[in-house]
Amino acid sequence: MSENIKIAIKNLSFYYREKCVINDLSLNIRGNEILCVLGPANSGITTLLRALNRLCDLDAGVSMKGEILLDGKNIRDEDVNVTELRRRVGMVFDVPTPLPMSIYDNIAYGPRLHGNKGRREIDETVESTLRMAALWDDVKDRLELPAMSLSGGQQQRLCMARVLAMNPEVILLDRPCSGLDPISTAKIEESLTELKQEFTIVLAPHNVQQASRVSDRVAFMLMGSLIEEGKNADVFSRPKDQKTSDYITGRFG
């Protein structure tokens, strides 16, 4: 079971002020696979994702216990460079979030921050990442237009390209398809399956069906606790826990 572990979460507990949002969670995330973290609202999934790239540092009143090891290194150590961590662990949010600038500048945002300023190099990055996100053909003639002018699905794929442009190792997606139509959703799921060749993907799906479609492994969380974790086939056909079974069959949620 110890093969290729990218992220190891050990006994993680997470609090907003007094309130416990994640309770003693341990989970291994393997490289080059899609892990779906599943569960009803307020299960602590968003918080878990935000803990993995330390975006939760921005929130007031946060405290946590336990360890998150990325390639064996605790990301909460003093000597960890947070910006470098966030470059390695990219994130796509639950609503499309283009920055108020052009399509091109949105993708160039990350690379430019790292002194990677050659116009030629950035041009190449923009093209290759837009191709990976299956958006290049849609936008190649209007890269200078504001990103806001794209449709919701296109915006979300732009956000994926933007993350890819940082050349990350892990990509976190927090319900990336929640506001999208089925066609856009299908396109994003398709790219995810291709992307796992190169990246480790942690996806909070917006419903059970999405998890069953795209995941290699599934983790089911409820009220801040990890209930069950395993291979897609195992969890969906032979759930070990009654709560998991009830959730995936739609008895609650």
Added chain:
Amino acid sequence: MNSRDHERIAKALIWTAALFVLAVLAFILIYILARGLPRLDWEFLTEIPRNMGRSGGVSSTIVGTLMVTSLAVAIAVPFGIGTAFYLAEYTRGGYITRIIRFCAESLAGIPSIVYGLFGFIFFVIFLGLGWSVISGALTLSVMILPTLIRTSEEAIRAVPNIYREVSYSLSATKWQTIIKVVFPSALPGIANGIILSVGRCIAETAAVILTAGSALRMPSSVFSPTRTMAVHFYILAMEGISMENAFGTAALLIILIFLINVVANTFVNRFVAKGVKR
């Protein structure tokens, strides 16, 4: 009398009040512009006031106004915007924030005559700058500071938080986030605040008369005393020097303020039209 009658009476009352206010404003503007506009010609704008302002134009007061105003805004803007960024981005609502905000709001309420007293004793006397463009500008810069802080802070807070999160998640530092995302998004609002401050400087009389003086000659440097248009207008009217020229100067002031408001509003509208969500 039933509730529908109440409704009708109340509605009539409110409409009357609103239309009355509009009418009063229109009346004041027309009253002054009708007599002032005919006085405005090329000579009035380009000639120096002669004979205490009885004849000649207002050119030196225009120059004085522009010098005092631009200098005041240039001095105040870095402090105002810096304070706004500190309040909006670097503090988490602790007691420091509360103290700064209390001070800023208190500054906003201080009457301009008190700014005049302070500017007179501090810049004119204590720092030995005398009645001068620079004394007037420094005094006004303190006076417009709260406006700048408040409008900029509002503009910065109006920038959706998700932009900051996205920027951080793309591995930007705080400084990079502020410079590349927050500042450009807040710029229209900040610009609006700056333009309104320009308007306040141009309109101010009490604080300027005590610090920049009322000399009518063309200011030769920032250390020369000068008379701004508002002060000139006040002296012409109060001392009954020339009603005709007073009306002309008043019309000029109103036109300037009107233009400033128009420019400020286009900035706000662009801000809204840009479709900044959430």
Added chain:
Amino acid sequence: MKTFRENLSGYIFMLLALSSISALALITVFIIVQGAPLIADVGVIDFIFGMTWAPSQGEYGIFPMIIGSLSVTLGAVILGVPVGICCAIFLAEFAPVKLRNLFRPAIQLLAGIPSVVYGFWGLIFIVPFIRDYLGGPGLSILAASVILAIMILPTVISISEVSILALPRQYKEGALALGMTHWQTIFYVILPAAKSGIVAAIILGIGRAIGETMAVIMVVGNATAIPTSILDPVRTLTTNIGIEMGYASGEHRQALFATGIVLFIIIMVLNSLAQYITRKK
């Protein structure tokens, strides 16, 4: 290098913020240092309640000015506040879009016009009007009240309107769903809910009225006597400073700064009150 720049930028912003607020400290210190010795000389009670202001004889009592400031401010509030609140309700609840788009910039313009222009208009229109139709010298408490009432309108209107618009939509929808008429909703639900904002608007309006100088100088007559009617001329705290600062020196100038201290304290109390009320929510 990167962390250094991060820390540096934070410190620069803090430095700018601290220098901005140090302005308040500077103002307080310099006004007090200039004015306090004279108050100590004359005595607080004699200064504030003294009936005679005669700098040439060394008599410094500002009670008539305090009465003057209070009376013109009270007049401005009585005339301006009801109209202002009606306008705010109009803007927030009744105004058709087109009229609102005309009204808001008009209020802005009203706020931006130099106070001396209002004073001038008062001098050539309101003052003769009062003299001809109501009697007295025209230069009077009433004239100043009218001008100040117009001048505080933008403050009262915009802050009240903002506090009405800030209410959750459910208040209004809930009330209307209970079968209340629009006016009942405004009177029984919206206005009580927006009360603290409206009160703050009134207090800030009062602050503006007390602090206004140039417009008041032009219409108030500036006599240092206790008024007996609203048609009498008075002198306010601000106009006392504005008129005499130009030529005062020595003790006389100190007395004007002392007047400034009194004004400053009144304003600070009003400001703190307004801030307290808005924050209490």
